[in-house]
Amino acid sequence: MRNKFLGTGEPGYHPLRKIKIVLSGLRFAVFYDFSVAYKMVLSAIVLVLALIFQQWVDFELILLATGLVLMAELFNSAIEAVCDFLETRENEKIRAIKDIAAAAVGISIAVWLTVIVCDLARLAVSLLERSPG
DSSP states (O other), X not given: OOBTTTTBSOOSOOHHHHHHHHXXXXXXXXXXXXXXXXXXXXXXXXXXXXXXXXXXXHHXXXXXXXXXXXXXXXXXXXXXHHHHHHOOSOOHHHHHHHHHHHHHHHHHHHHHHHHHHHHHHHHHHXXXXXXXX
């Protein structure tokens, strides 16, 4: 793929190639980073429940929160990989960079968990209200 800033790489923009690269990166993250995989699985389960009970706002909130936490996880993984590539020895500056990236992930996880737990509770109440008896 061509780097528009450096002018290097293959010329031309191909949307299908971009999609293939996105899916390749996501597949790599899911298979090799457990923190990404379990969030996707848990969110998928809650998303299906929200769809079944036609809770559209819940569905959108879960989708948004999941997207944000996955983005934070992916950025954190990329930052850690670049830091490890650039500096193989122990380095206080690298540690600070990794800690800041991890803090961003921690904040996004707190928001994601809040959304997931609140929506699960709301879905449970909805399920109990619909059950006969």
